[in-house]
Amino acid sequence: MMSDAEYAKVKREYRRTQKFELVMPVIEQVVERSTRPGRIPAALSSTGQWDPDSRAEAAQDWIAGRLLTRPDVMAAFDFATKPGQFYSSLERSFRHFLMNAEEPTEVQNLVEKASEVMRADRDRFTEWELTGQAWWGLGEWRERWPDRPEVWGSGDDRLVSLAWACGSFVITRYRAGVNRTDPVLEREELARFLEAFFGRVELALDNNRLRVVFERRFGASRGFKPAELFDDAAVDTSRVDASLEDEEIEAYAAFVLEEISPRQTEVLYRKYNGETLHQIAADLAISHGTVDNELKRIGEVVERLAGGYEKERVLEKVFDLLSK
Numbered sequence: 137m138m139s140d141a142e143y144a145k146v147k148r149e150y151r152r153t154q155k156f157e158l159v160m161p162v163i164e165q166v167v168e169r170s171t172r173p174g175r176i177p178a179a180l181s182s183t184g185q186w187d188p189d190s191r192a193e194a195a196q197d198w199i200a201g202r203l204l205t206r207p208d209v210m211a212a213f214d215f216a217t218k219p220g221q222f223y224s225s226l227e228r229s230f231r232h233f234l235m236n237a238e239e240p241t242e243v244q245n246l247v248e249k250a251s252e253v254m255r256a257d258r259d260r261f262t263e264w265e266l267t268g269q270a271w272w273g274l275g276e277w278r279e280r281w282p283d284r285p286e287v288w289g290s291g292d293d294r295l296v297s298l299a300w301a302c303g304s305f306v307i308t309r310y311r312a313g314v315n316r317t318d319p320v321l322e323r324e325e326l327a328r329f330l331e332a333f334f335g336r337v338e339l340a341l342d343n344n345r346l347r348v349v350f351e352r353r354f355g356a357s358r359g360f361k362p363a364e365l366f367d368d369a370a371v372d373t374s375r376v377d378a379s380l381e382d383e384e385i386e387a388y389a390a391f392v393l394e395e396i397s398p399r400q401t402e403v404l405y406r407k408y409n410g411e412t413l414h415q416i417a418a419d420l421a422i423s424h425g426t427v428d429n430e431l432k433r434i435g436e437v438v439e440r441l442a443g444g445y446e447k448e449r450v451l452e453k454v455f456d457l458l459s460k
Contacts, residue, residue: 137165143219150213156199159209166226167195177440180234194234202233207269211342215289228391246321246350247343253327260331264340271340274331285340292348292390293457295337299353300398302332321354351395389453395437401458403430408455 138146150158170176171186171194181190203209212225254261254272262278264271264285273285288295305325321329333349334341393401399420406416417424438447 137223138162138219140219143222147213147222150209156204156209162223162226163195163199163203166223166230167191167198169223170227170230176231176234194230198230198233202229211269211344214287231391243347243350246326246354247347249321249323250326250330250346250350251343253323254330257327260327261334269342271342272330272334272346273340274334277340281340288337288339288341288345292345292352293393295341295345296349296352298336299333299349301336302329305329305354352393352398352401385449385453386457388450389457392434392437392450392454393457396434400430400434403427404434404451404454405458407431408451 146158149155168191171181171191176186178185182193183190208226208229212222212229216222216225251270255263258275260275262273262275264273264281264283266284266287271285271287273281277285305321305328396404402420403416406419411419413424413427417427420427438450
């Protein structure tokens with residue numbers, strides 16, 4: 137990993153020249169680090185295993201399919217003050233590229249719908265383009281920031297808490313049996329939420345931040361295959377070389393919180409506090425089977441994001457973040 141001084145130099149030079157070769161050594165390191173045992177599952181590779189060839193292929197696809205078409209590198213520089221943060225941001229980009237390569241998610245549809253709503257209502261909303269990326273805010277902010285707004289630079293948890301503080305909104309959900317469970321917000325209801333939300337945030341947000349908010353505030357997310365969550369036998373402790381650094385464990389815990397729904401968050405919190413499935417079901421007015429299914433879905437998220445080797449450490453860090 138680069139030193140602080142090396143990172144500052146590369147950051148400054150990349151801003152000035154936009155030469156991609158400046159970050160190629162970092163890209164290669166990120167791919168190598170991300171595909172070590174216990175990190176990104178080998179199932180996401182083209183061959184079903186991570187080896188030099190599959191890593192090289194994944195790196196090429198990531199560069200061509202995302203890094204050269206989206207401002208992920210510049211965004212990582214914008215928000216990272218230290219090299220470790222920069223590496224984590226790019227690792228997240230790589231992981232999301234691999235996970236989302238198959239098809240658009242419901243949350244992406246909601247982000248695109250929000251973009252359409254805001255572009256169609258210039259009285260209430262405005263848009264800036266920074267480093268090739270759209271940033272959104274309230275229309276009245278144009279007088280304050282005509283060319284470059286102040287942008288959100290704090291954590292996602294605080295952002296999501298502000299979204300919850302906006303109150304209730306009418307959400308349409310599909311009935312049981314329909315192969316689609318994500319929420320639908322009508323255009324005017326979505327606009328009402330966005331106006332209230334920006335009023336509390338008071339800083340410009342990009343689509344990545346909106347995606348996190350929609351996932352965690354409205355439960356818009358991808359469906360997951362069942363996986364046991366509290367099955368100690370499923371954790372392979374023989375691979376000590378797969379141990380992750382504390383800062384990476386925290387990063388993966390944050391990824392988990394970004395992907396699970398509000399109800400799943402509540403179920404996980406109560407389970408980690410020692411409540412039984414029956415207690416959780418009674419308090420949340422849902423069935424015992426629903427609680428069990430929510431835990432299985434959370435387990436799949438944890439397995440996919442951090443691998444089985446460090447599952448318990450990631451879950452402990454998730455609980456720490458929820459308890460703050």
